[in-house]
Amino acid sequence: xxxxxxxxxxxxxxxxxxxxxxxxxxxxxxxxxxxxxxxxxxxxxxxxxxxxxxxxxxxxxxxxxxxxxxxxxxxx
Amino acid sequence: xxxxxxxxxxxxxxxxxxxxxxxxxxxxxxxxxxxxxxxxxxxxxxxxxxxxxxxxxxxxxxxxxxxxxxxxxxxxxxxxxxxxxxxxxxxxxxxxxxxxxxxxxxxxxxxxxxxxxxxxxxxxxxxxxxxxxxxxxxxxxxxxxxxxxxxxxxxxxxxxxxxxxxxxxxxxxxxxxxxxxxxxxxxxxxxxxxxxxxxxxxxxxxxxxx
Numbered sequence: 001x002x003x004x005x006x007x008x009x010x011x012x013x014x015x016x017x018x019x020x021x022x023x024x025x026x027x028x029x030x031x032x033x034x035x036x037x038x039x040x041x042x043x044x045x046x047x048x049x050x051x052x053x054x055x056x057x058x059x060x061x062x063x064x065x066x067x068x069x070x071x072x073x074x075x076x
Numbered sequence: 077x078x079x080x081x082x083x084x085x086x087x088x089x090x091x092x093x094x095x096x097x098x099x100x101x102x103x104x105x106x107x108x109x110x111x112x113x114x115x116x117x118x119x120x121x122x123x124x125x126x127x128x129x130x131x132x133x134x135x136x137x138x139x140x141x142x143x144x145x146x147x148x149x150x151x152x153x154x155x156x157x158x159x160x161x162x163x164x165x166x167x168x169x170x171x172x173x174x175x176x177x178x179x180x181x182x183x184x185x186x187x188x189x190x191x192x193x194x195x196x197x198x199x200x201x202x203x204x205x206x207x208x209x210x211x212x213x214x215x216x217x218x219x220x221x222x223x224x225x226x227x228x229x230x231x232x233x234x235x236x237x238x239x240x241x242x243x244x245x246x247x248x249x250x251x252x253x254x255x256x257x258x259x260x261x262x263x264x265x266x267x268x269x270x271x272x273x274x275x276x277x278x279x280x281x282x283x284x285x286x
Contacts, residue, residue, distance in 0.1 A: 002191070002198075002200030002201055003191055003201045004186070004188065007184075007185065007186045007273075008184065008185060010272075011265055012265055012269070015250055015265065017261070017265060033202075034205055035201075036202075038208065039206050042276055042279070042280065043272060043276055045209065045212060046275050046276040046279055047244050049221055049222075049225060050240065050275065051244060051245065051247070053222055053225060053245050054222070055107035056107050056110040057106065057107055058106045058110070058124060058127065058128075059124065062124055063103075063106075065128070066102060066128060066131050066132070067095060067098065067099055069131075070093075070095060070135050073136065074093030
């Protein structure tokens with residue numbers, strides 16, 4: 001496997017979606033190539049950082065409106 | 077975050093008018109719904125309206141839920157439809173014309189010039205390995221990284237943004253995302269991979285130790 005093929009398969013690898021033969025070639029390349037090992041690690045870091053974004057939330061006014069709407073809907 | 081009960085209990089409680097159950101599900105899902113809505117509309121304010129309209133439609137349409145998908149998937153599909161409609165009305169609408177990958181979804185995700193050409197000693201291998209990164213855990217960097225990531229998400233094509241928002245920012249599984257967006261597993265993976273590669277490249281420009 002070449003590096004330019006490896007970099008396109010990273011997400012499939014992380015999802016366990018590679019067929020066994022391709023996964024073998026992927027892992028074999030990973031063991032030999034420092035650049036791709038680093039690329040994979042940076043992909044993992046990227047995913048972890050995406051997961052660290054603070055949650056967005058509804059404004060309190062909208063939340064209250066929705067809770068009221070739910071109550072009204074069931075009262076009527 | 078409150079752990080939500082299984083679908084049948086949750087839906088029964090909502091149908092019975094249990095306000096606490098509604099507050100729980102509203103608080104549990106609205107953050108991820110806001111992010112998903114932002115894939116289709118251009119401002120946070122509009123995204124909030126989309127989420128609000130979605131919840132109103134859910135409240136009124138509860139009797140129509142038949143349990144063919146998970147309740148969450150059902151709610152998110154209503155969100156996607158609501159957001160798409162709003163997106164097409166909006167001046168700065170974000171295109172979501174096709175469920176299939178678009179033009180921006182093809183081609184290499186790493187600049188081909190980073191790899192050796194046919195004349196190189198090792199064609200297809202790195203010319204120079206990617207630069208190592210400074211640790212993002214350094215707290216001084218954390219805030220800037222979040223700003224960078226938020227900025228990149230704003231620039232991504234809608235489909236890529238929707239998938240990465242659900243998979244990596246939210247914590248949805250590939251199966252859930254396919255069901256919510258009604259795309260194939262292969263499309264989902266292509267969109268996610270491209271979006272991740274763009275974010276990685278941007279972080280590399282910032283974290284890379286030259």
